[in-house]
Amino acid sequence: MHVLLVEDDRMLGDAVAAALRQDGWEVTRAEDAGAARTALVDHGFSAVLLDLGLPRGSGLDVLAAMRQRYDSTPVLIVTARDQLSDRVRGLDAGADDYVVKPFLTDELCARLRAVVRRSQGRVTPVLRYRDVELDPAARSVSRGGSAVKLGVHEYRTLLALMERAGRVVPRDALESLVYGGDGSIESNTIAVYIHQLRRKLGEDFITTVHGFGYRVGDAE
Incomplete structure (x- = not known):
C-alpha cells in the first residue's frame, strides 16, 4: 500500500510519515502543490493524504486536477481548517474523508485504511x-x-x-x-x-x- 503524503510542514510530515510506515504503508512525500501534481501524474498511489494550505497552489487545486482527469484515487484531506464551509468545499471537490489538525495518528491510519477499503468495495474485508x-x-x-x-x-x-x-x-x-x-x-x-x-x-x-x-x- 503506497500513500502520497502532501504536507508542507516538515516536522509534522516527518511524524505522520513515521506513523504511516509503522502502520505498514510505503510513503512518498510532497511539500507543495506542484510536487504533488507531478507525483500524481508519474506514479500510482493507493491513497493521498492532502493538506489544503500549500505553497504553489492549494490542496483543493490538486484535488480538482485529479478528479478532472478521472483519477479516482481516494483522498483524505488533512488540514487545520475546521470551518464547516471548508469541509464542505473539500468533500464537494471529491475528497473521500476529512481530518482536522490536531489529530491522533491511530485515527488517521484507521481513516486512511477505511477510504482505501471503500474504494475497493471491501465492506467486509476479513x-x-x-x-x-x-x-x-x-x-x-x-x-x-x-x-x-x-x-x-x-x-x-x-x-x-x-x-x-x-x-x-x-x-x-x-x-x-x-x-x-x-x-x-x-x-x-x-x-x-x-x-x-x-x-x-x-x-x-x-x-x-x-x-x-x-x-x-x-x-x-
Missing part, C-alpha cells in the same frame, strides 16, 4: 483460511480465536498471500508487494518471513511451489 483470520481494517491476525503477533513485513507477506488465496505468488512479485519494489533487500528475505509465518500459523499453512513461489490455500 480474510480467512482454515483457523486463521486476517482483518486488514484492524491490521490484526488470529489463529483459532487467539491473537497472533506479526512484524510489519510478516504481516505484509501474509496479507499478500491471503488476498491471492489459491494462486501461486512468485517470489519477486511477493518482494515487490512487501517492499514496494525496493531492490536492495537480501535474496532470502522473503524465505525468512515465510519460515516465521509457518512457525506461528502452522508448518503447512503456506505451500512452497518449487521454481515458482508460494501459495496459501488449495490451487485454483
